[in-house]
Amino acid sequence: MNNTLTFANQYISLGWRIFPIHGIKNGVCTCGNKNCNSSGKHPALVRSWKEEATTDKDKIADWFDGREWLNIGVATGKESGIIALDFDSYKDGAFSCDEMEIECGGYITDIACIQNTGGGGQHLLFDYPEGESIGSRLKLREGFDVKADGGYIVAAPSLHKSGKHYEWDDDENPWMKELEFLPEGAVEFIKRHVDNTPEFVTEDEPDQTPDSMRRLRSALFYIPADVGRDEWINIGMALHGAGLGDQAYNMWLLWSSTCPEKFTPSTMAHEWKSFDSSRGIHPELIFKIAEKYGWEDPARHQLPEFVEEDFEQAELDESDIYYGVSAVYEAAKDRPEGWWYGAAVFPGAKIVIAGAPKTGKSQFALAMARQAAVGGEFLEEKFTRPIKTLWLQAEIHGGFLSDRLNMLIDTRELSTDELCCLDENFACTRRIAKNLMDDADLKWLAQIIKRKGFQFVIVDPLINFAPGIKESDNAEMFGLLSRLDKLVEFTSVALAVIHHTSKGSKMAEKVQNYDRFESIRGASSLRGWYDSGILLEKEKAGKIRAYFEVRNREGIEPMTLRLDKKERKWVIESEEVTKDENGAYGIDVAVNSESRVDCLVRVLMEHGGQLPRAQAMAEFKKQTDEAGKSESTFRDTQTMAINQGRVKRDKNGRISILTVINLKPSGV
Incomplete structure (x- = not known):
């Protein structure tokens, strides 16, 4: 401790x-x-x-x-x-x-x-x-x-x-x-020594109320005056620096008087005189604070003034525009290499892995990192090649890190090639205190990524690398995400961040309404930021339900997962997944018919007895019945076929035939 x-x-x-x-x-x-x-x-x-x-x-x-x-x-x-x-x-x-x-x-x-x-x-x-x-x-x-x-x-x-x-x-x-x-x-x-009667300056100058003054007053009175002393002083300094003279002082007095227990006019005049405009705080601070309390800037709703001459003379930047039919081919040239599940993880991808406490987010991310490093299989989908991966973590003391790693990495079962691959491509940190809102720390991470050639970085958890940031404040979250955007743009790294979901009744209501990804803290900012979202929810008997929101490919269906400590990996539990009338996924009783197992075996026989999993699933969907065309049904069918001893899967994710019995005629 x-x-x-x-x-x-x-x-x-x-x-x-x-x-x-x-x-x-x-x-x-x-x-x-x-x-x-x-x-x-x-x-x-x-x-x-x-x-x-x-x-x-x-x-x-x-x-x-x-x-x-x-x-x-x-x-x-x-x-x-x-x-x-x-x-x-x-x-x-x-x-x-x-x-x-x-x-x-x-x-x-x-x-x-x-x-x-x-x-x-x-x-x-x-x-x-x-x-x-x-x-x-x-x-x-x-x-x-x-x-x-x-x-x-x-x-x-x-x-x-x-x-x-x-x-x-x-x-x-x-x-x-x-x-x-x-x-x-x-x-x-x-x-x-408590005097709650404000003393106002009453010089003969007229009360000037230009638009800027109205805007300032509107913002100020959105802020409760019972803020902490430091913020109260900062607001006074910001008003002092607004160049409005005694009007600003009177405004500070009026606003402060709404909180009598803190309002002490006998000291405010002294404070005001101590403020130095040359070293003061910009009035924009008041607008930023007010926005936290729900103030909306009227200036944002004003349309810009367009001047035709300016448009004609300005240099035109068309680099982000594709024209005509050629757009299809030009855009395809920019498509990055997909590493996992097609386009769920790729160079430059931004990924969020979220869940409530104790849902296994870190173990999930670490397992993904381990498999990425060796080009292995994760959630029955193989990484296309080994990816150099860094697990950047701020929660586990270095002395206990080996316990977490041993849960998912069994060096005794790895081949020599896999051990070499893991040594070359996997790295993790001891518990570190870095602030990605600090330029020096952000540059440190960029330098590590560039010099060591990391391609996939997992930040676990995000909030520990941005201490003090308010996830509910869109402006603050936008500032953090903009910095992460700059990191991704500079390094082309695939960046995954571990984050929490909200607690309490509001989250339960969102889950009930199938708006699960809105339960992520700061969701209004994050959902527009990430390319791939993975949400983990805890179920009974140590199982975890995983939901996916992927922008750049067809959706990945929900999965029920279990951490198999003996096998040291996450396994997918057998189940049938369907959509209800609201378009949401629900779980029915597992239905894996013998005819679907026969169909899978037939597909393998037609292709020489073995196929990569992705190709086997594509061919299976072509031949099976309509109700069996989902990914989850294919997983269930594959599991039943393995349990019956009719097929097997190797470490590379290829499915091959073991025995052929009672094959039915083509067509299911």
């Missing part, structure tokens, strides 16, 4: 609600923004820390196990039962503990649990006062905040951007010392 997870479990044992915070890696916030204004202090892996902060041990393990780089956030307030006084006494002119004790008329530091922040500040923690309701207060005095309802602190052993860790005082930590109630004098002090 890593140190961060150990501390996280200790915090929840105290009843404190916690959640993950971005950490610091190589001096930079793990959100990937090198200019982050809240390095190592803002939430990661959650959409709403207020709703998702928890004391659930399993959820804590999901977040922190294997992610030592994360920092820990502790939600303060009534639900966690704590209140924190946040002093930045190291700053010039900052309000100090001694000054507060003088104003409160009593001791504070002597009874508090004390945490040193790593940046020179201190958190003084107390039991939440009974019968009170205290919201978080920002800058009651210079360098002094109160973290209570609606607030949070970063907790040990988190790493500060200074390079130092947050630490508890040896004898003043919450495990050695029981929390004391915040003294009444301190409670009264906090209440005295």
Whole structure:
């Protein structure tokens, strides 16, 4: 168990609600923004820390196990039962503990649990006062905040951007010392310094409301004012940089006043004056934040102005257009080599393998990688040739990686040629922390692919390689997928990403309505991105149901799979698959007639006693009955024929006759 997870479990044992915070890696916030204004202090892996902060041990393990780089956030307030006084006494002119004790008329530091922040500040923690309701207060005095309802602190052993860790005082930590109630004098002090009456600038300049101002105001008031302090400050800085003078300040005051527990006019004027326009934040930040809350930019619905002269003078790019009948032949020249199931995997393919937790996504992907590396058979379809494959993973510790690999790779049963092929064409990583939203990490992956000649890369799981990204945010997902597009375009690699499906009733409703692929997190972005989608659903008795959505070939029918640990491979369970009146696949009782087995044997005899599986299936479909023309029926027929000892399949996927008995006349 890593140190961060150990501390996280200790915090929840105290009843404190916690959640993950971005950490610091190589001096930079793990959100990937090198200019982050809240390095190592803002939430990661959650959409709403207020709703998702928890004391659930399993959820804590999901977040922190294997992610030592994360920092820990502790939600303060009534639900966690704590209140924190946040002093930045190291700053010039900052309000100090001694000054507060003088104003409160009593001791504070002597009874508090004390945490040193790593940046020179201190958190003084107390039991939440009974019968009170205290919201978080920002800058009651210079360098002094109160973290209570609606607030949070970063907790040990988190790493500060200074390079130092947050630490508890040896004898003043919450495990050695029981929390004391915040003294009444301190409670009264906090209440005295809360002023919810906004002070507006009222100079005589006219109120100008151009379209840009209306657009800015429209976006701002879509954002709830109870955002975190850092985002609140960033919004203020963005308004300050909008060049609207006092109108922007008044707008900030009006918007902030919708959240009285955070709105402190006595400090806002000071904050506003401290903003430096030359080093400020672009107003576009406000539009980006507003879109997360459902705001639609009216400018997007405005049509561009067409100027005929511009069209006539501009250089015309026709490289992506095919003309006339020749389009059929010209387009065919661009067709890539198909490696598996025709066009399900090919150079430049983008693939998503998705499913709920514990559906075997990683094992499925690893089995596919292993077979791709040796040009072997996967789900009864042979890879056309060995493909150099990299499994890029971020979940399994290097020391335990061999256990996972041994489940699917039995070196004792591989031929010398297969062992050599596997050594040459298969590679995997230890658990690594890379952020594909970071240019340096994306270039690292491109360099590995190019220099080592990898043709097929599996990213497992996608979300671990884009920490902090919100899958439900189309803009953020589009940004990530655009970067992956650039990687694929530059390297021509076939890229498969492992991803999760949504949980809860909404997913169940989508599955019930046969809109299964909409259950993938970020589906509205991903479904327009991938060439091939594979969705895994867990069934009874350890079986997995696989569904396929393939753009560049006829559909692959659903399959019921089982991981055969003895054979160390995924096998397809025998079943009859049909479509119901809604066009959805359902499973009936297996129907494999003797006449279909005879038909398969006859096909093989007509072609010299053996055929590659794909050709055997094509010929079988020509001769069998109408109800037997599906891929699943062919699989069932083949299985029955093998079980009867009439045919066999070799490692290369060729089907050949063993015995011929009771052949019926041609025609079924």
